[in-house]
Amino acid sequence: MSTATTVEAQEATYTFSPETLQAVLAPGDAPRRPSWLSASFTFGWRAMLKIKHVPEQLFDVTAFPIMMTLMFTYLFGGALAGSTTEYLQFLLPGIMVMSVVMITMYTGVAVNTDIVKGVFDRFRTLPIWRPSTMVGYLLGDAFRYTVASLVILGVGLILGFRPEGGVVGVAAGIGVLVAFSFAFSWIWTMFGLLLRSEKSVMGVSMMVLFPLTFLSNVFVDPNTMPGWLQAFVDINPISHLVGAVRALMDGGWDTTDMTWVLVSGVLITVVFGALTMRLYNRR
């Protein structure tokens, strides 16, 4: 309430004087247009400001992962591995991947709700590197992915997760996960621009994400699955991401999985990045 009062008091006292505009409009030395990197980071800063002003948006990236970790550890732990702590060593990297990949869909929702606002028109009339607006979103999202990963790690450590890879292995695992999710999010920037409403973005995200995350090696070793399912699980990039992260956190290194992650990450970025920019320029 106090906010409103001060703002209105201010409004009443404003009288325009052309002189004050003189200094502002005097053609000073025009700055050089920013580099692609600087423009992208500026949009990244915007995403961080949004998190600062609307901190509720961090709720999704913390509550959801905590719930997932607790639920699956206690739901499957006893049955699958005999003990929850034992299962946790296997499950945690997987559940981390699953949760973070799941929350990438908020990128699409954010783009979709933002694009209809006038501020986007302003961005699009600036002579800057065009993808920087989108890269800015993804930089902000990378921060959220990191927060989510750390939250899950924290919960895991409390429940008894003891990774062999130590600090370095865990950090490397989170690094790979966040980098892949950054690439993966281009799918959602595309849908965010393509679809009409936030609801449809959510719907499509679910349809893509559920099979991708559940039909993988997150919960169990694929060797126990029927052949046709194994075939899908084996080509699912999420399985390879889980494999790579698991290996790193376990103090190892899996070249095959790592290559898959790298190749699919680059492919997704190129294909969906290009589609995103096409749509962005079309609007």
Place this chain on the structure above:
Amino acid sequence: MSALAIETRGLVKAFGKTRAVDGIDLAVPAGTVYGVLGPNGAGKTTVVRMLATLLRPDGGDARVFGHDVLREPDEVRQRVSLTGQYASVDEDLTGLENLILLARLVGYDKRAARRRAEQLLAAFGLIDAAGKQVKHYSGGMRRRLDIGASILNTPKLLFLDEPTTGLDPRSRNQVWDIVRAVVSYGTTVLLTTQYLDEADRLASRIAVIDQGKVIAEGTPGELKSSVGAGAVHVRLRDPGQRTEAEWVLSRCLGGHVVLEADPVALTARVSGNGNGDTDRRTAEQAAAALTALAEAGITVDDFSLGQPSLDEVFLALTDRTVEEETKA
């Protein structure tokens, strides 16, 4: 260098079956305010968005300071700024953050961006609200911030899409003052509006558009005299006499008579098509009309002589187009 800030030929944009912009030719001289006047759905926003490189035209061509909007969008973007019809600032951020963000994006370094942002906030009387989220701003403050954001990079051409729609008279006056100041420093302004009055006060030339077409173009004076110098507003005591009054007025003034929603009110255009002293002729004609009403035994409660409203300009112009078409 072209002396025209904007030049379009046969500009077309269709959304499905609607031809939102249907062959528009514009020539906007640099350094002036150019008004684009039209009712809801006329295609004003669509024109502006094409010129600002936000929409791809479906046909025709458009140049901004000689640069084609389709082929050289970056050249165009370096010279223009847009204050959209709906707030083009970020509601979640503070005023200061909004301006720093844009200053960074046009290339100021961190310290210079902050300085520039504060300078603009001061000029637009927003220093005390600098740290407040824009969603708490009043409509007038939001507009000022929006315009401030648009002149941050001292553009050569500024698009203002209905900058005063929804503002109270005070805020409207402030926006007008700002527009005048901006132009006096050499920026060209393309202003869209639904109010003839606003275009009249600010613009040196006006294009009237309707259904995606330019139906008239010229200086405010030319436009007004082409549709008649003014309008007579009459209020009767007895609504039953309205039909008779309509007949008297139309015979006496020879123009179009509009029946207002209010059952006792009517408005008649005064053609005033005399040479030179138009205002006097208008007044004489109006006086004659008043006398004629009295002679016909119609009681007039209230009578005023005003400028034609957009409605009236509009009716006149569309009527004439129909007449010309039937003649041809």
